Amino acid sequence: MIRLNDYLDGLSIIKVLSFFLLLILIFTLIPMIISIGFGSLFFKFLIYLIMLIFFVYKFKKMDLRGESEDSFLMALKNDFNSLFEVAGVYNISFIVIANILFVAAIYFVLQYLSSLSLISFDSPLFGDFSSISIGILVLYFLTIVILSPIIEEILFRGMFLRRFNKALNNISLAILLSSILFGICHNFGGILGAILFGICVSILYIKSKNILVPIFAHFLNNLISFLIALSGVECHIQGNLFVIILIIILAFVSNIVLFKAIINEWPSGME
Secondary structure, three states, X not given: OOOHHHHHOOOOHHHHHHHHHHHHHHHHHHHHHOOOOOOHHHHHHHHHHHHHHHHHHHHHHHHHHOOOOOHHHHHHHHHXXXXXXOOOHHHHHHHHHHHHHHHHHHHHHHHHHHHOOOOOOOOOOOOOOOOOOHHHHHHHHHHHHHHHHHHHHHHHHHHHXXXXXXXXXXXXXXXHHHHHHHHHOOOXXXXXXXXXXXXXXXXXXXXXXXOHHHHHHHHHHHHXXXXXXXXXXXXXXXXXHHHHHHHHHHHHHHHHHHHHHHHHHOOOOOO
């Protein structure tokens, strides 16, 4: 049965990264040449949208080489039909919620250390979208909730994790390296949470052999964070000591369960 992994293995990581870096260079230079300013969100939207088109083009090109124009769609259908075979939506939701609580707990600890002048930290937890225009909200949703999970999971799990495992012949090192790379691409307050999330979805991916599983988990994580920011609940949490302590306790308890699950489910290899 054909799967999306067959297509991911057919991609050249050098060509993909070269194209990705070329896009970043082009969209960085354009504002210097002509009077066009790209905001960081629109910049990311353009990069990710073009990368999605690039991946679809490459996958369809593989079909034409194999003289079967519908194989990619069949692989996508096969992975979609087996999306929850290994991990159900409740398991994935627990990972996402535990990760969000973990990030929130780290945020409040960093904020407290900053109030003591031990570190400099001034970054929002989820953000406040109450004063943002509809156009920016739509752009944010398309970029962060829709495109980001697809592109980042193809890169970090579908490519880096698989290539590291083949090159190093060590699945543990492959999981850690790909997750650390994923983590350092996030802001300071979210690095540890992103690394933990990367480890969890890497295990889900290895167990399921289905790239749509980490994509769905990533989508759910970003969607919940988006809805929390949209609700404006962060402004009600700030300064509410009871809620902050409750979040930290929930983060501690849920992540003990999560860490035990990671240890129990840690893979011995990757097919």
